[in-house]
Amino acid sequence: MLDCRDEVLFYTKQLVNIGSIVNTNGENEIAQALYTMISSFPYFIENPSHVIKPQTQNDVLERYNVMAFVKGTKGNSNRTVILMGHFDTVGIDDFTQLADLAFDPDQLLVELKKENLPPLVNEHAQSGEWMFGRGVLDMKSGVASNLYLLKYFSEHPEELDGNLVFLTECDEEDSSYGILSAVKDLNAWKEKHNFEYVAAVNSDFVSPRFTGDKNRYIYKGTVGKLLPSFYITGSETHVGSAFEGLDPNLIAAELTRQIDYNPDLCNEAFGETTIPPVSLKQMDLKPNYTVQTALAAYVYYNFFIHSWTPKDVLEKLKEQAHIAFEKALKLYEERYQHFCKISGEPGREIQWKPRVMTYEDMEAELIKAHGTDYTAHMVEFKDDLLLDASLDLRMYAARVVEEAWKWMPDQSPAIIIFYSSLYSPRIEVTGETEDERNLIDALDNAVKTVQPGYDEPIVVRSFFPYISDMSFVALSDDDEALDFASRNNPSWGTKFFVDYQEIRELNVPVINIGPYGLDAHKRYERMEIDYSVKIVPNLTYEVIRNVLAK
Template identity: 40%
Template sequence: MGEKIKRLSLELTRIASVVGTRGEIKAVEYIYNYLKKVDYFIQNSRNLQLKDLKNDSLNRKYVMAFLEGKKASVNTVLLLGHIDTVGTDDYGDLKEYATEPEILKQMLSKKSFDEEITNDLKSDNWIFGRGIFDMKTGVASQMVMIEEFSEQLEKLQGNLVFIGVPDEEGNSAGMLSAVQDLAELSKEKGWEFIAAIDTDYMTGQYTGDENKYVYIGTVGKLLPCFYVYGKETHVGEAFSGLDANLLASELMKEVDLNYDLCDVAGGEATLPPISLHQRDLKTEYSVQTVNAVNLYFNFATHISQPDEVLEKLKQKAIMAFENTIRMLNENYRKYCELSGTPYKRLPWRTRVFSFEELYKNVKDEIGKEIDNKLETLTDELLKMGADDREFSLRIVQEVHKHYSDKNPVIIIYFAPPFYPHIFVEGANQREAKLLNAVEQAVKEVREKYEYKIIVKKFYPYISDLSYCSISKNEESIRKLVNNMPAWPKKYSLPVEAIQQISMPVLNIGPYGKDAHKLTERISQSYSLDAMPMILQKTIERLLS
């Protein structure tokens, strides 16, 4: 089995399938044509399909294949993987060899790297190449599972579905299309998805970490944004205004890498929020101070829903505003003492709104006029092809522009993308069955191999797994939608379809190093022996 996975991994890697290119279609077609030769699909051709992505400008496709076990059951396991990769510009003068593993390793050996990479280049254990680790070895292992189980249908009490999708490294267009088709499939067949298994990459969590990890559940992600509106002034009258840069900097201090905002569940914590963007919105040089700044953060979740994250960040924004006002008054008082100027407390007061609150205030003032203006702006931005983040900011600015209150304020909103977290607690029969299946599979593999395999709660990297489940709490979804200006004209999720197929998730990935780097590589040990065995045994137990 390991040698077959290796061969398929190398063949898939040789197909350059950078996200957003025609190569994604070639990779999907390769998988389709491979499975088309499997006896089961020769006899059951309707169970192997090339599916179009919905509303995709590149006309991309994904592949779906499903096995129906001899022992009839509604229980269905989903195998999912992505066939796209990030770009290859990081390879520099070796770019043409990025997807040629054998040649690439020889060429990299002529370069200078640190001791660890140099030793791996000398070792026969490591295979280098763009996508070999993230995640073509994982996809190859799923293809082999489909082929293997197609010859052992008597072992399956239920059904096994495989999807190979594009665009995971982009906007998950492949998975979001597949989710809708999976919902239709489950309705048509009367199936119930009991678990989703991804085989995305797995690596050490710290320097020198030799542990191998299996993850039950996955991290989520929000992109909370802040529109900070101050009060402009001439630099010669600095204390007459409120510098938006100063307020934004205080907000950055309150949020960026603040451990208070780690999301803790099941004894595991997310990384704290980290800034992805901070920019003042002044477009020219002048001696007028900055009156508007935009910030946004990567906010990882394990258990907090969008409404809870919004409230946490609102409190941080209030604190930042209060700290700024206090600091300004202290500095102004000291300045007045130095300059012999009478001191009078500055007029600023703390004001923090969500986008939903801002919109309501403006709607109360001018009624449907704001909706007409937003519709016009939306059409312009869509024609321009504005980025999701820029689109969101422009909508916020437009709403604020028509607000009669021009005092300093912080507006909190969400921008795309949104990845729901999935916490598998064992709270229901499906979750308990998945936890037990993994525990038994890992136990069996530990008895055969000496790897130290650790089962953890949350896959720590953003992936398509997130779209296998979403909260059914209406208030949480409402808060997300009402505070995401890009929804639904620029961005949306098939919420009902995701809720329909909602299932616990698992990642059993190959082991390697340096995903998204020119030294991306896979370890043949573990990836081609223990990992496939854990995958196979888990599937068997879920469908037994």
């Protein structure tokens, strides 16, 4: 076993001390710190071109990744392993009065011990075996592990029959500009240095799957994430004549009731099941108060996948939307009839019918109806909309759909389904290719080697359950699935674009070996020190050696 505990712990504290909240200048500060640190290692003093700080491309902000590589001297192999992890964090508002200490693990622990902590948190705080602080778990201890291994192999290149690439990227917590740029740089290095990428090891955090779960997990591949979104139109009316219109918020509420936490929308593969979808936004699109009901509502949901494609998801959600629309209209009619009965007013027949279509379907209908008048208008509209810096990707997409809807010949109530954010593809590592088989074997051997030195079980599963940059170093989807996702995203090609062919060119099997802890993205974010700074580097070390020995 490598005697790495103290050094990795030291690097972890150094990195946590630099507040690198996503979309702030802290990302640039930590990139520079990492670049300076790596450049000071003797190997990189002798080989300065082996460490770079490339700026991200097509980014909304100026920021940087850090990359470095060590060429092994054990043989002449070009086989190359990538170590990767992000250095940005989420914000610190959840730390409230302790926000000033969020990046100081030692002082934060002192203050936390003075609070009336939940029992498990208090147990960990008093034990001396856990480190608290923003970024400690997600995921600077993982980056610290990779940094240690980069330094170790730079001092022992004779152990490498091949090469090691170190990558740490910005913007994982928001829009993935870091990894999307890094893919281009990795491909450039592949061509320039003749690297043969055979495996990637991500070092994002892992957590218990349920209360009392003692396992420390390693993951082959990763869950995919989509953001299915719904633009819902009603029939506007004065609130004094409420039953002369249809409130789109009623349909939206029924849609969320139909989709939220629905186990029928969980995706099972290889014996593992995704968490069901849950709403991330529900709103109407009225800009201010009036006594007119809303013209439209907008909702979107997180949606995880293991084996389904973006097309599968929209087809399933079209069905769910149709059910929700029917239920909303049934409820509306029941309440209308009840109102007529108690008020004595004569009723009328309800004419509305459930109407659900994808963005692609709507686009086809509008092009058929209006031709180039519509398409030319929308090109100009999208370009002008880019000037509104207040719109994030999700609201930009909603505004595009809202504008397109104005051109619809039939303005009766409808639900338009589309994707309003980046698709993080699912990744399967099943052993279908030689590289996958070698990586799986290397991982199994690593666990067998390291497990005797650690008391809790180290367990391998198939899908990393959180969103991560793993999604952008390989592809399990075919081009048809990716094209479907882009055709149904109103922001594609203007507000954002992903070069999936660059990813397909890289296409390296990826696993996740990362620090263990609890409450990532929360006030009590913490990592178990022993596993995170001792076991994780040793597991990764064994994987590197085993893969390159093939």
